Amino acid sequence: MTTGKNVLVIGPGFIGWNIVDRLVSESYNVTGLVRRAAHGQQLKELSRANFIIGDLDDSTTVKNQTIQHDIIFHTATADHLPSVEAILAGISERAKEGKSTIYIHTSGTSVLNDDADGEYEGDKIYHDNKREEIDSVLDDAPHRPIDLTIVRGAKELGDKAKLAIMIPPLIYGYNPKHQRLSIQIPVLTRFALKHGYSGHVGKGLAVESQIHLDDLTRAYIVLLHHMESSSPSEFLKNPYFFCENGHDTSWKAIAEMIGKGLHKAGKIESPEPRTVPKSDYADLWGEYTPAVVGLNSRSRAVRLRALGWEAKEISVGDSFERFELPELLKE
Known part of the structure; x- marks a missing residue:
């Protein structure tokens, strides 16, 4: 066939x-x-x-x-x-x-x-x-x-x-032709704009590949x-x-990136991130918030690399500063 x-x-x-x-x-x-x-x-x-x-x-x-x-x-x-x-x-x-x-x-x-709720960096x-x-x-x-x-x-x-x-x-990333944004980072940025600070779940120590x-x-x-x-x-x-680019980033580091960008743009008073209280999870993903941005999730794309694929694009920080943040500020 x-x-x-x-x-x-x-x-x-x-x-x-x-x-x-x-x-x-x-x-x-x-x-x-x-x-x-x-x-x-x-x-x-x-x-x-x-x-x-x-x-x-x-x-x-x-x-x-x-x-x-x-x-x-x-x-x-x-x-x-x-x-x-x-x-x-x-x-x-x-x-x-x-x-x-x-x-x-x-x-x-x-x-x-792993239900870390942002409290620790996992090694699995x-x-x-x-x-x-x-x-x-x-x-x-x-x-x-x-x-x-x-x-x-x-x-x-x-x-x-x-x-x-x-x-x-x-x-992460942005295609100007389509004008579509990703999910986690834009939602966290909109949360920061609404609440006046960049937030993370728990201590923000959990890490995820990107x-x-x-x-x-x-x-x-x-x-x-x-x-x-x-x-x-x-x-x-x-x-x-x-499918990952070899970098595992903590959710606190993501929150720091968002806080720095919004503070520089004059949208929040301090760039320092804070823990999001559970009472505000409704402005993120509700009860699923810890499973979306509070987990340790570390993966390796061994099979794709064996097929000749490799990650080539700019970092999450460069992309946020150059593309996602300007688009989010337009909102």
């Missing part, structure tokens, strides 16, 4: 839109599943991609679109079970017709959450060439139930499809090309791929 070049990108937003651009530049026939017609028109005009209007909860649409495409990227969210189940159902239908499918799902390194580092390390995390860890659904689906499909799970850490958007986007394409020329057995054996 061979896989063609019809690609469906579910959720072409911050990550997915950049994937769309690179795929189009390599002459793939790309369709984005979007919620709003206005976004679809942007994809069509700026990226020369096709689009279809749909919602993640519309399982029929997701399944039918999967059936029509050879390659699927899910970049909308790491935690939506119905859409993943619909994709797997579509892949199964394709398999019955003798059609092979490549599916790359986006998870995240919150799956490595996970390597993606050692599946047993990833399988050691709890089945109810963030993102893990969805990841396990994909693993079970891959086992059922066997050699009729190739499924992989990309697990990025803290993502990756620039452009480095991550290139990693998806490197992984895709590898999957196109590889046996399904490789991904049945190990579907996991980390």
